[in-house]
Amino acid sequence: MTEQKKNITDLTLKELQQAMALLGEPSFRATQIHQWLFSHQAASFDAMTILSLALRKKLSETFSIHQLEQVDHQESFEETCESPTEKILLKLSDQNLVESVLIASENRMTACVSSQIGCPLQCPFCATGRMGFRRNLSAGEITGQIYALNQMLALREPGKTITNIVFMGMGEPLLNTDNVIEAIENLSTRNYNFCLSQKKITISTVGVIPEIQRLGQSGMKTKLAVSLHSADQQKRESIMPIAARQYPLKELGKSLCEYTSATGMPVTIVYLLLKGINDSLDDAKMLAKFAKTFLCKINLIDYNSIINIKFKPVYSTTRDMFQEYLMNSGLYVTVRKSYGATINAACGQLATAGIQNPQ
Numbered sequence: 001m002t003e004q005k006k007n008i009t010d011l012t013l014k015e016l017q018q019a020m021a022l023l024g025e026p027s028f029r030a031t032q033i034h035q036w037l038f039s040h041q042a043a044s045f046d047a048m049t050i051l052s053l054a055l056r057k058k059l060s061e062t063f064s065i066h067q068l069e070q071v072d073h074q075e076s077f078e079e080t081c082e083s084p085t086e087k088i089l090l091k092l093s094d095q096n097l098v099e100s101v102l103i104a105s106e107n108r109m110t111a112c113v114s115s116q117i118g119c120p121l122q123c124p125f126c127a128t129g130r131m132g133f134r135r136n137l138s139a140g141e142i143t144g145q146i147y148a149l150n151q152m153l154a155l156r157e158p159g160k161t162i163t164n165i166v167f168m169g170m171g172e173p174l175l176n177t178d179n180v181i182e183a184i185e186n187l188s189t190r191n192y193n194f195c196l197s198q199k200k201i202t203i204s205t206v207g208v209i210p211e212i213q214r215l216g217q218s219g220m221k222t223k224l225a226v227s228l229h230s231a232d233q234q235k236r237e238s239i240m241p242i243a244a245r246q247y248p249l250k251e252l253g254k255s256l257c258e259y260t261s262a263t264g265m266p267v268t269i270v271y272l273l274l275k276g277i278n279d280s281l282d283d284a285k286m287l288a289k290f291a292k293t294f295l296c297k298i299n300l301i302d303y304n305s306i307i308n309i310k311f312k313p314v315y316s317t318t319r320d321m322f323q324e325y326l327m328n329s330g331l332y333v334t335v336r337k338s339y340g341a342t343i344n345a346a347c348g349q350l351a352t353a354g355i356q357n358p359q
């Protein structure tokens, strides 16, 4: 069996420098290759015309450049939005599949990207969680999603590009932090053709405490969103058992206080409203008490139903009362519009298990 070549877009700049040393090349070649990969998004070593033929040959013998292949594309048209929400199914080099979503709104083109195939946290309301966990995505596979979406946009309308990224696709990004950070650094490298400010990138987590602490100390400028869904420990355990037990509310609150003090940046508390479960006035009171201890804003989300899952969305009147209570408590509260529900592209609906991932 032939050994699979390493995907070069998975390498950090430091690893590229080490690889060049092994090939007997000077260190600056690593910088040039990095530019070709992440600024010019070169699809082959032959495209790297600044390199000698001999080096291009050596590189292609050692590495591959794996670009993600689009295997499906669906659109969902919303009444309130001129452009459709799009769900794109991408194939990885090992034939596994991931889903990414493009959401157009006002002047933004937001890419919702995946960080894992499946998810080990298995929140019962989430389609990805019900897939089980296959593996982490590599840094190259994460950037590959953005490049695939950008390519699709540019072909359709030259100059059109992604303006924001949210790690809210399949998986828990802070259980794959090294690769997520590496991908973000490559996507936000200054002066590259595609360079996104880290402030336009949101990492959404269920609250992986040690990794929140790490992010807080990292100097990264990315935004942080935390899926809380209940400010009552017992209730949270019933909604998201694994995550809530591993990362208890009390410690989570403390880590968010430390994070906001260290970064000066607010955290977005994401609260999925589930009918009859976490939507009472008492729930709103507990949420207000929890959220007042650190710099944050609250984002309420309507649940998007998934077939065979018992959870149900709340009535809009319940959501309005919940929001009003929080706002009257002095909190900043928004209601997130949900896009893509009809194509299972909305929050919590992404799953490729039923499609065809290899076992």
Ligand code: SF4
Pocket (backbone or CB within 6 Å): 119, 120, 121, 122, 123, 126, 127, 128, 129, 130, 169, 170, 171, 172, 206, 348
């Ligand atoms: S909600 Fe997030 S953390 Fe929970 S199972 Fe789904 S992807 Fe994983």
